[in-house]
Amino acid sequence: MRETAAERWSRRIVLTLLAGFVLVPLYAMVSSALKPLRDVQGAFTWWPRHPTLQAFVDMWSTVPLGRYLLNSLLVASVAAIFSVSVAIFAAYAVSRYRFRGRQVFSVTVLSTQMFPGILFLLPLFLIYVNLGNATGIALYASRTGLIITYLTFSLPFSIWMLVGYFDSIPRGLDEAAQVDGAGPLRTLFQVVLPAAVPGVVAVTVYAFMTAWGEVLFASVLTNEDSRTLAVGLQGYSTQFNVYWNQVMAASLVVSVPVVAGFLALQRFFVAGLTAGAAK
Amino acid sequence: MGGAADPPTASPRRDLDDHHHLATRRRPGRRHRPAGPSAARRPRRSLLPYLLLAPAVVLELAIHVIPMLVGAWMSLLELTQFHIRDWSGAPFVGLDNYRVVFDVDSAAGAELLRSFRVTVLYTVLSVGLSWMLGTTAAVLLQRPFRGRAVLRALFLTPYALPVYTAVITWTFLFQRDTGLVNHVLVDQLGLVDEPPFWLIGDNSFVALLIVSIWRTWPFAFLCVMAGLQNIPDELYEAAAMDGAGFWRRLRSVTLPMLRPVNLVLLLVLFLWTFNDFNTPYVLFGGSAPAEADLISLHIYRSSFQTWDFGTGSAMSVVLLLFLLLVTAGYLLLTNRRRNDA
Numbered sequence: 001m002r003e004t005a006a007e008r009w010s011r012r013i014v015l016t017l018l019a020g021f022v023l024v025p026l027y028a029m030v031s032s033a034l035k036p037l038r039d040v041q042g043a044f045t046w047w048p049r050h051p052t053l054q055a056f057v058d059m060w061s062t063v064p065l066g067r068y069l070l071n072s073l074l075v076a077s078v079a080a081i082f083s084v085s086v087a088i089f090a091a092y093a094v095s096r097y098r099f100r101g102r103q104v105f106s107v108t109v110l111s112t113q114m115f116p117g118i119l120f121l122l123p124l125f126l127i128y129v130n131l132g133n134a135t136g137i138a139l140y141a142s143r144t145g146l147i148i149t150y151l152t153f154s155l156p157f158s159i160w161m162l163v164g165y166f167d168s169i170p171r172g173l174d175e176a177a178q179v180d181g182a183g184p185l186r187t188l189f190q191v192v193l194p195a196a197v198p199g200v201v202a203v204t205v206y207a208f209m210t211a212w213g214e215v216l217f218a219s220v221l222t223n224e225d226s227r228t229l230a231v232g233l234q235g236y237s238t239q240f241n242v243y244w245n246q247v248m249a250a251s252l253v254v255s256v257p258v259v260a261g262f263l264a265l266q267r268f269f270v271a272g273l274t275a276g277a278a279k
Numbered sequence: 280m281g282g283a284a285d286p287p288t289a290s291p292r293r294d295l296d297d298h299h300h301l302a303t304r305r306r307p308g309r310r311h312r313p314a315g316p317s318a319a320r321r322p323r324r325s326l327l328p329y330l331l332l333a334p335a336v337v338l339e340l341a342i343h344v345i346p347m348l349v350g351a352w353m354s355l356l357e358l359t360q361f362h363i364r365d366w367s368g369a370p371f372v373g374l375d376n377y378r379v380v381f382d383v384d385s386a387a388g389a390e391l392l393r394s395f396r397v398t399v400l401y402t403v404l405s406v407g408l409s410w411m412l413g414t415t416a417a418v419l420l421q422r423p424f425r426g427r428a429v430l431r432a433l434f435l436t437p438y439a440l441p442v443y444t445a446v447i448t449w450t451f452l453f454q455r456d457t458g459l460v461n462h463v464l465v466d467q468l469g470l471v472d473e474p475p476f477w478l479i480g481d482n483s484f485v486a487l488l489i490v491s492i493w494r495t496w497p498f499a500f501l502c503v504m505a506g507l508q509n510i511p512d513e514l515y516e517a518a519a520m521d522g523a524g525f526w527r528r529l530r531s532v533t534l535p536m537l538r539p540v541n542l543v544l545l546l547v548l549f550l551w552t553f554n555d556f557n558t559p560y561v562l563f564g565g566s567a568p569a570e571a572d573l574i575s576l577h578i579y580r581s582s583f584q585t586w587d588f589g590t591g592s593a594m595s596v597v598l599l600l601f602l603l604l605v606t607a608g609y610l611l612l613t614n615r616r617r618n619d620a
Contacts, residue, residue: 044462093331122345213441251444262439273505
């Protein structure tokens with residue numbers, strides 16, 4: 001199955017074009033982060049003429065970036081941990097038991113993933129506000145409310161992917177453990193979970209990325225104190241000035257960890273999708 | 280999904296089978312039983328599965344199902360700014376809110392219809408082009424060559440990037456006087472004399488579409504790449520032996536084998552893109568020009584600007600019904616074709 005010269009060259013050309021399309025914005029983000037403010041206020045230049053790291057210093061004081069970063073970190077990690085824990089138990093039940101309502105559960109959970117966020121944004125906003133007024137439980141404008149909301153966003157896909165993973169683990173392993181006298185929970189923790197580590201890792205990354213990148217609910221359910229990066233980054237554009245070099249610097253700083261984490265774990269991700277897709 | 284007959288070639292399963300053999304080897308007296316799907320699912324009446332599901336069910340109910348029902352109820356109320364503080368006192372108005380939504384002669388109805396049209400066009404173009412780019416890249420990266428791993432990582436980067444950083448970078452590129460796009464078009468290529476506006480007017484739709492495709496096609500690439508791993512090499516070898524060239528292999532082996540993945544992928548892309556809020560919200564800084572006013576952002580703005588949650592909820596319910604209708608039609612159509620085949 002040898003490649004002809006024409007095939008090879010068309011492959012190279014198409015891949016180069018695609019790579020260019022992906023690279024240009026990424027390059028502009030990096031190069032503009034290295035420019036002083038006056039250089040991003042004039043005509044665009046490909047190469048930073050006066051390279052400086054000043055934007056990486058100034059960005060912390062123009063907006064309270066540190067607080068936004070801390071809020072995002074806290075919300076995304078706690079939401080990811082809870083989401084994955086809940087998903088593990090649910091996926092174990094769906095994968096290993098036949099029970100009344102199993103189909104209904106699977107279909108309902110997956111379909112909520114597809115509903116427009118705007119549909120439950122308005123009621124959720126009103127419920128959080130009124131719950132706070134009536135009982136003093138602060139879910140509106142608090143990180144707790146945001147965490148609870150976000151962990152349900154990643155839940156459906158996490159359950160679906162973990163069910164695929166758990167299904168690919170031979171039942172013989174479970175039975176062997178049960179012969180040894182292990183109960184269902186011990187079987188889950190000592191047999192099934194260790195064999196599904198790649199799936200669990202992939203799902204955790206997915207849950208973290210979902211919470212880290214969410215904009216719609218963050219823009220409505222937070223106030224100045226609980227604001228996350230998704231909304232906070234808009235603060236660099238004031239009525240008089242947009243600090244584009246600082247926006248790019250801040251974007252770079254908050255992107256690099258997630259992108260690096262995702263790329264390092266992408267093969268688990270692909271494996272998880274493959275396991276899910278094979279069903 | 281279909282394709283159950285072909286065992287996945289992903290590595291986890293192979294590893295697991297090794298464990299399995301180790302586990303059975305340690306107990307030589309035990310009869311080896313094939314691990315079938317029914318082996319562990321003894322039909323016993325037990326509360327345990329429900330207890331395991333309970334946290335997930337409670338959360339889904341509290342954050343998705345109940346708010347959705349509340350939303351449906353809200354769409355029947357006159358829930359304007361006078362009643363938001365104490366919405367138990369909001370008067371019941373039946374289907375009045377829906378009458379406003381469907382009345383194309385009223386300003387609200389006409390704007391909603393325009394936003395709907397924009398969203399349909401946006402979805403069709405973005406999903407179609409993203410799927411094409413993703414499939415092309417995945418097929419071209421199917422066989423090993425030098426630099427493949429680098430390209431794969433690069434192509435996945437837009438998907439891994441947080442939405443707001445990716446889109447805000449594009450906002451910068453699309454600036455009229457300081458952006459990269461106009462610098463290339465006007466100063467370097469000389470294609471236009473006067474730098475055009477990208478974020479207002481007719482061009483804003485094009486800008487929105489480009490950003491959307493840039494962010495969406497890597498997900499299609501990721502899924503198709505995963506799907507390609509389930510195609511056994513023997514099929515390609517057999518096709519090559521029959522003298523099939525690149526296009527023939529693509530048409531007769533790759534695309535038919537990808538069908539189960541594509542069916543789900545296209546549906547998911549459709550729903551995500553149709554509901555897209557983030558891209559226009561960040562790209563245009565909160566309020567989109569009419570040419571790029573996607574429906575989620577439109578409902579959001581008309582709800583929070585006027586604090587008329589009743590009409591906003593009615594619009595959301597109509598949107599949901601539309602999506603359910605399209606999804607049901609799609610599933611029916613694709614299932615029937617599968618049964619015919």
